[in-house]
Amino acid sequence: MPRLWVEKLCTDPELYIIRVDDDQIRYFEATWDIPEGITYNAYLMKLDGAVVLFDTTKKEYTDLFMDALRKLVDPKEITHIIVHHTEPDHSGALPKVLEENGYRAQVIGTQFARNLLQGFYGDKVVENFKVVKDGEEMQIGGKTFRFIAVPWLHWPDTMITYVVEDRIIFSCDAGGGYSIPETIDDSDEEFVEKYLPHVTKYIVTVIGHYHKYIVQNIKKLKSLGIVESARMILPGHGLVWKRDPLRIFEHYERVGAGVSEKDKVLVIYDSMYGFVERRMEIVLDELRKHGKKPVVYRFTDKEAPAVSDILGEVPSAEALIIGASTYEAEIHPRIRYALYEIVDKANYEKPVLIVGAFGWGGVAGRKIETMITRSKFDHVATVESKGYPTPEDEEKLREAVRKLVQWTL
Numbered sequence: 001m002p003r004l005w006v007e008k009l010c011t012d013p014e015l016y017i018i019r020v021d022d023d024q025i026r027y028f029e030a031t032w033d034i035p036e037g038i039t040y041n042a043y044l045m046k047l048d049g050a051v052v053l054f055d056t057t058k059k060e061y062t063d064l065f066m067d068a069l070r071k072l073v074d075p076k077e078i079t080h081i082i083v084h085h086t087e088p089d090h091s092g093a094l095p096k097v098l099e100e101n102g103y104r105a106q107v108i109g110t111q112f113a114r115n116l117l118q119g120f121y122g123d124k125v126v127e128n129f130k131v132v133k134d135g136e137e138m139q140i141g142g143k144t145f146r147f148i149a150v151p152w153l154h155w156p157d158t159m160i161t162y163v164v165e166d167r168i169i170f171s172c173d174a175g176g177g178y179s180i181p182e183t184i185d186d187s188d189e190e191f192v193e194k195y196l197p198h199v200t201k202y203i204v205t206v207i208g209h210y211h212k213y214i215v216q217n218i219k220k221l222k223s224l225g226i227v228e229s230a231r232m233i234l235p236g237h238g239l240v241w242k243r244d245p246l247r248i249f250e251h252y253e254r255v256g257a258g259v260s261e262k263d264k265v266l267v268i269y270d271s272m273y274g275f276v277e278r279r280m281e282i283v284l285d286e287l288r289k290h291g292k293k294p295v296v297y298r299f300t301d302k303e304a305p306a307v308s309d310i311l312g313e314v315p316s317a318e319a320l321i322i323g324a325s326t327y328e329a330e331i332h333p334r335i336r337y338a339l340y341e342i343v344d345k346a347n348y349e350k351p352v353l354i355v356g357a358f359g360w361g362g363v364a365g366r367k368i369e370t371m372i373t374r375s376k377f378d379h380v381a382t383v384e385s386k387g388y389p390t391p392e393d394e395e396k397l398r399e400a401v402r403k404l405v406q407w408t409l
């Protein structure tokens with residue numbers, strides 16, 4: 001059963017988090033395996049003469065959310081609802097909140113957000129909608145609310161809110177991560193360390209397609225001078241950043257730019273009957289001789305790792321090695337899918353070595369090479385051969401690994 005977590009984040013201003021811990025979900029966006037779950041964070045701020053709700057929650061948790069909201073405030077008293085991003089994991093409960101509110105609250109968001117909400121929930125929810133432009137400010141309850149567009153973090157509709165006097169950033173998807181952290185905020189370093197890999201996985205699977213905009217948008221926020229001085233960063237998923245707010249955006253920047261960890265080589269392959277596997281044993285041996293630290297994901301008749309986990313490993317890899325068998329004149333289906341997602345979501349300038357095995361006519365290596373050369377990745381070499389690797393095949397594989405290692409120097 002999802003847990004609901006309501007906590008007061010500060011008294012000045014009076015600010016609450018309403019966090020739904022979704023432990024029922026298995027596939028985020030009906031695609032990404034997240035056995036670790038996810039949280040949907042909404043926030044409520046009580047000010048002089050104004051009550052502001054920042055986002056809501058996923059539709060299926062509307063009742064849970066409304067119960068919590070009613071304990072904090074009579075929904076009729078909500079004066080403003082800020083919609084940072086209309087994806088239904090944040091906006092699903094909005095129609096119910098507005099209904100209980102008697103449609104009194106002004107709904108605030110970008111023009112894109114207005115259009116999307118109307119499409120999702122009909123005309124009624126946008127009857128009292130105020131469109132805000134990038135950089136526009138509004139006075140609400142004695143505070144200055146500045147709205148900053150951050151397009152493609154994660155949709156074209158997305159904006160953040162900066163409360164000027166309190167230096168608080170409401171960042172919605174930007175700054176979010178998967179998993180259900182055991183704490184509300186970043187005060188415990190041990191939890192933060194455990195949590196950050198889930199942030200990386202979230203960034204790549206959810207925003208990875210637009211990863212250049214991560215770097216661009218964070219640069220924009222930094223140039224406005226609001227990131228370094230932020231007192232709190234409050235995302236729509238995962239931990240709240242109070243102890244070290246800058247850290248989460250810097251993590252986003254590093255992932256967006258694909259900053260690699262020294263010596264980390266990501267190795268991904270399939271092997272039905274052990275022929276690709278034998279090649280990978282040679283490859284791994286040669287990698288280790290050169291001090292590299294391979295991280296291996298294999299698809300066999302006993303294991304099938306989640307592509308979402310593989311994607312989370314790409315940004316910090318120095319190089320990639322992809323091994324595949326030819327399967328019905330194609331790339332093996334597991335690698336085909338993984339690769340398709342890698343070049344879509346985690347498309348970085350990193351060197352790639354391709355290793356192939358076939359029975360009667362190799363196709364996989366060539367097809368992978370075509371995908372890689374059309375992406376941002378750098379193609380180092382393709383070593384593809386028939387059946388069990390011969391001593392000549394072994395030497396070619398070792399030579400190709402040495403070439404890859406050179407590339408990383």
Ligand SMILES: Cc1cc2nc3c(=O)[nH]c(=O)nc-3n(C[C@H](O)[C@H](O)[C@H](O)COP(=O)(O)O)c2cc1C
Pocket residue numbers: 270271272273274275276277325326327328329330357358359360361362363386387
């Ligand atoms: C279902 C299936 C389809 C295959 N299709 C092809 C093919 O189209 N062309 C080819 O050369 N080999 C094909 N093979 C042979 C494999 O590519 C070859 O045995 C390779 O060495 C398998 O490596 P692995 O055991 O590591 O998966 C196929 C094998 C299987 C089981």
